[in-house]
Amino acid sequence: MHALSSLRWKIALTTTAVCCMVAAALGILVHNVVAAQIVGEVRKDAGAALEHALSHYEYGTTHGDVNIVLDPPQLPRPLRDLVARGDTGSMVGAYDGKPVMWGAAPADKQALAVWIPFEGTRDRLRDIDTAILASAVLAAGVVALAGLFLADRISRRLATTAAVARRISAGDLDARVGFPTRADDRRRGRRSRDRDEVRDVAQALDLMAASLQERLEAEKRFTADVAHELRTPLTGSLAAAALLPEGRPKEMINGRLKALHLLTEDLLEISRLESGVEQADLARVELGRAVERAVAGAGPAVSVRVIRDAAVLTDRRRLDRILTNLLVNAHKHGRPPIEVTVEGPVVTVRDHGPGYPPELIEQGPQRFRTGDPGRGRGHGLGLTIVAGQAAVLEIALSFANAPDGGASTTLRLPVGRLPEGS
Numbered sequence: 001m002h003a004l005s006s007l008r009w010k011i012a013l014t015t016t017a018v019c020c021m022v023a024a025a026l027g028i029l030v031h032n033v034v035a036a037q038i039v040g041e042v043r044k045d046a047g048a049a050l051e052h053a054l055s056h057y058e059y060g061t062t063h064g065d066v067n068i069v070l071d072p073p074q075l076p077r078p079l080r081d082l083v084a085r086g087d088t089g090s091m092v093g094a095y096d097g098k099p100v101m102w103g104a105a106p107a108d109k110q111a112l113a114v115w116i117p118f119e120g121t122r123d124r125l126r127d128i129d130t131a132i133l134a135s136a137v138l139a140a141g142v143v144a145l146a147g148l149f150l151a152d153r154i155s156r157r158l159a160t161t162a163a164v165a166r167r168i169s170a171g172d173l174d175a176r177v178g179f180p181t182r183a184d185d186r187r188r189g190r191r192s193r194d195r196d197e198v199r200d201v202a203q204a205l206d207l208m209a210a211s212l213q214e215r216l217e218a219e220k221r222f223t224a225d226v227a228h229e230l231r232t233p234l235t236g237s238l239a240a241a242a243l244l245p246e247g248r249p250k251e252m253i254n255g256r257l258k259a260l261h262l263l264t265e266d267l268l269e270i271s272r273l274e275s276g277v278e279q280a281d282l283a284r285v286e287l288g289r290a291v292e293r294a295v296a297g298a299g300p301a302v303s304v305r306v307i308r309d310a311a312v313l314t315d316r317r318r319l320d321r322i323l324t325n326l327l328v329n330a331h332k333h334g335r336p337p338i339e340v341t342v343e344g345p346v347v348t349v350r351d352h353g354p355g356y357p358p359e360l361i362e363q364g365p366q367r368f369r370t371g372d373p374g375r376g377r378g379h380g381l382g383l384t385i386v387a388g389q390a391a392v393l394e395i396a397l398s399f400a401n402a403p404d405g406g407a408s409t410t411l412r413l414p415v416g417r418l419p420e421g422s
Helices: 007-058 077-084 119-169 182-187 197-241 248-275 287-298 316-333 358-363 381-392
Strands: 068-070 089-095 098-107 110-117 283-286 302-308 311-314 338-343 346-350 396-401 407-412
Touching (some): 007 089, 007 119, 077 089, 077 098, 098 119, 119 197, 283 287, 287 302, 287 311, 287 316, 311 316, 316 338, 316 346, 316 381, 316 407, 358 396
Parallel strands (some): 302 338
Antiparallel strands (some): 283 311, 346 407
């Protein structure tokens, strides 16, 4: 069903249907013209024979032609009624079980009729119809193959463009369709006069991806530069604030400076993650024990349950960073109890708060987005760092809401051997 609904088959079937309709219309037109001409010739011969028979009948002379009969019982009823009204006519009928062309005229209140064999004419018309049908089928087949070939070309190019669009939407901003432009055709000596809409769409997608990549790179550089420039004065401000006399003002200043300092460090970490320079220091780790150590200082509201332990390849420091950020997010936006479960290479962190907002589950974490305070949960730099570190460690990360309420984050760590030389 899916194959028949694809664009390639739709174009091919539409082209074939149009060709069949055109062939049928032309076939009917040719059949009618040729049939009228051939039958007209036979009808003309029947008329000449009828005039000859009438001349002999008027003069009372005999005529030895067996094709002339007076008031024959096999004369077709419509033709007999025509003669009864005093008219002369001809039509195809039968005589002794064989097709003939009848011609009849009134003669002394009777019907004087002649007949000419029509079987050869009928066979001739049948042969012409067969030739027309065979030509129509051949033309439809050729057009169908040509339409399928052209549709396949268009479909493959559109499929390539769609695949690149999906890669770009997934974050691969280096992906390009790469169809040759008109300038490329001119450089290669090819003449490109016709408009190619598929190529225009692909080139527009490439231009959009390049523009988006430039803007994101500029945004990353700006974020990294701002964080780097803030780092030094913030460090000095923290040192200066430590010299203030004890009291409420010192606590407030230290609290604000530490928050700003953590924000700056988070921005620098995100910049390093997005630039792709971060490299994981992989080692074989017993996952259950590593999670227990990472969660040990998170407070009594956090419980760890190891259903089944597993040895995984990961960077212990980065894994601690991921778990710490998830627990901080759960403490800040969720409600206890907070549960961490280890089942093989899968770690699940969940709380019993209002859960993640729908846009986070659908689109993933985005920095500085804190959601609607009325819905009770946000996600800022912390979950963005979790997603970046998970990508470095090749951890499959998913966000969801538990059926009975609360946010649930699942980490699926890779299992395997260390590479040679590690």
